[in-house]
Amino acid sequence: MQSAVFLLLLALVSGLPAWADPPENYVFHPYDEALHSARDTGRKVFIYFGREGCGYCDLTNRTAFVDPRVRERYQQNYELAYVDSEGGQRLTLPSGERIVERELGPRFQAFVTPVFVFAEADGTPILRRVGVQKTEDLLAAERFVAGGFYRRMNFEEFRASGE
Amino acid sequence: MNRRTATGLLGLGLLLPGVLQAGAEWTFSEPLNVDGNWQAGVFHHLESSGRRNLVVHGSEVCLTWEDNRDGTPQVRVACRAAGDPEFSPRLRPGAPRESYEPALLALGDQLLVAFEAEDGVRAGLVGQPEALALSPSGAQVTLAPAPGGQVLAVWAEKRERHRQLRGAMLRLEAGALRAGPAMWLKGIAGDGDQGYPAAAWLANREAHVVAWEDRRFRNTVLMSAIGSLNDGFSLPMQVNGLWPPHSSEYGVSSGVARIALRGGAAGVLAAWADKRNFRMGHDIYAALAADSGRFGDNQLVQDGFAEGVEQWHPALAMGTDALVVAWDDDRDGNSDLWLTTGSGGRWSDDWNAAAMAGPLLQTHPALALDSSGRLHVAWVERREAGGATRLRYAIGTPVAAAAVGGK
Numbered sequence: 373m374q375s376a377v378f379l380l381l382l383a384l385v386s387g388l389p390a391w392a393d394p395p396e397n398y399v400f401h402p403y404d405e406a407l408h409s410a411r412d413t414g415r416k417v418f419i420y421f422g423r424e425g426c427g428y429c430d431l432t433n434r435t436a437f438v439d440p441r442v443r444e445r446y447q448q449n450y451e452l453a454y455v456d457s458e459g460g461q462r463l464t465l466p467s468g469e470r471i472v473e474r475e476l477g478p479r480f481q482a483f484v485t486p487v488f489v490f491a492e493a494d495g496t497p498i499l500r501r502v503g504v505q506k507t508e509d510l511l512a513a514e515r516f517v518a519g520g521f522y523r524r525m526n527f528e529e530f531r532a533s534g535e
Numbered sequence: 536m537n538r539r540t541a542t543g544l545l546g547l548g549l550l551l552p553g554v555l556q557a558g559a560e561w562t563f564s565e566p567l568n569v570d571g572n573w574q575a576g577v578f579h580h581l582e583s584s585g586r587r588n589l590v591v592h593g594s595e596v597c598l599t600w601e602d603n604r605d606g607t608p609q610v611r612v613a614c615r616a617a618g619d620p621e622f623s624p625r626l627r628p629g630a631p632r633e634s635y636e637p638a639l640l641a642l643g644d645q646l647l648v649a650f651e652a653e654d655g656v657r658a659g660l661v662g663q664p665e666a667l668a669l670s671p672s673g674a675q676v677t678l679a680p681a682p683g684g685q686v687l688a689v690w691a692e693k694r695e696r697h698r699q700l701r702g703a704m705l706r707l708e709a710g711a712l713r714a715g716p717a718m719w720l721k722g723i724a725g726d727g728d729q730g731y732p733a734a735a736w737l738a739n740r741e742a743h744v745v746a747w748e749d750r751r752f753r754n755t756v757l758m759s760a761i762g763s764l765n766d767g768f769s770l771p772m773q774v775n776g777l778w779p780p781h782s783s784e785y786g787v788s789s790g791v792a793r794i795a796l797r798g799g800a801a802g803v804l805a806a807w808a809d810k811r812n813f814r815m816g817h818d819i820y821a822a823l824a825a826d827s828g829r830f831g832d833n834q835l836v837q838d839g840f841a842e843g844v845e846q847w848h849p850a851l852a853m854g855t856d857a858l859v860v861a862w863d864d865d866r867d868g869n870s871d872l873w874l875t876t877g878s879g880g881r882w883s884d885d886w887n888a889a890a891m892a893g894p895l896l897q898t899h900p901a902l903a904l905d906s907s908g909r910l911h912v913a914w915v916e917r918r919e920a921g922g923a924t925r926l927r928y929a930i931g932t933p934v935a936a937a938a939v940g941g942k
Contacts, residue, residue: 423790458791471580478845478898
């Protein structure tokens, strides 16, 4: 019986078009490569913790990351890192420690997906956003980091200020 | 009652009437350092596929791990005989450069360690420098006992578009390690990556149960199959509960990760991290495969005090009269080890011993039960997040009736 259920599900699911990877038309890199590039370019790092099959990642990809303003600002201003929060790709941290990418989750408190982290080039977090993001959320977060507002207020204060 | 279901509690009790009669409780020794103390820039990892890092072998307990003390990550093994004050490093099979994620298991009167190297999956005997190459490009190797003085090794390897599971039977001949041909596991292939296998021997079916992470549905599910490397395996069966997508338009479903299996008289027990309660991160679930080799009801093993915090790195041990599942979580403010004991058809309230908790960060438990019912526990410990590590070990001696330290 369970085998029959399995086959039925396989048939049904194989027809589904969408699963969560990095958003289309962006160039995301492994976490350690993004940090390395950030040290060369002076950019900050934007880290996307996703998961294959993650509905809220898919929703954010298809409704917010698709916006050309978001794409332009994120591509232009950040080294983009994608972390498969269940994945086994091996990474080298700035400390020299070698871990698999799933082990980044506990270190960034990324226990759900998606989680988005803006970070310095050494991986020090600046801003952490959890769950579905709308276009306005992504644009505001980008302004908050790129404009240096995070040095004098938190994100909620920033949003309330109307900057 | 917390989030465990009554169905699940009944299920394990019915399936394990002979095993789960006595509650297992232990008094723990003072912990030992397995490999010295913290050293700046040195990081230890206990993360074999299927959580096969700790083995009781004769009168010794042996641990395998990977660390970078020599500049590059390398597999290590250390053992401690009963009564010895400390662990002693053992000569272990080498790799050209880096090696990772070692799994350890007894093979006859020897100890076998299998690991991922830069040039694929290797295996060798502890105490000997040579390692056999099992696969030129595999990773995430695990081990399981097999009859006739053999061991099954299973790993993930790229095959055309996806990683699939491959294995080999290992045996001793005149004291030397010999490997049978590497074979793709027949009957389980799918259109998606497979990885992080676990395997165990199901004695009453005289067959292996293999479980793994599978992405054929475009999200990670846990699959299992029963069979043998030579004759093939059953159609894959999903281990974690079938959950409908949260949305008909977006995504597929919740995720799971890192299953571990152990076999015993009553069947094969599985434990894994499961994100079905997706707002709270992973919880730890367990299920039993008895006669049919199919895993039954999924049981949430952690108690209500774990609600709202995420659990990581499940490990398990299965003895003649005890089931133990361990993990780490930060319900008390930073990461501690937590354990639960299967007994009488129930999982106990979560517990730990003083050495496994406190202001330091304890993670990545590895467990083993010996024939005397003693519970061996090893783990990784840090002083601060991201900092240098040390390996700790403690042994729990059964007590007739006592409250085991904890929350």
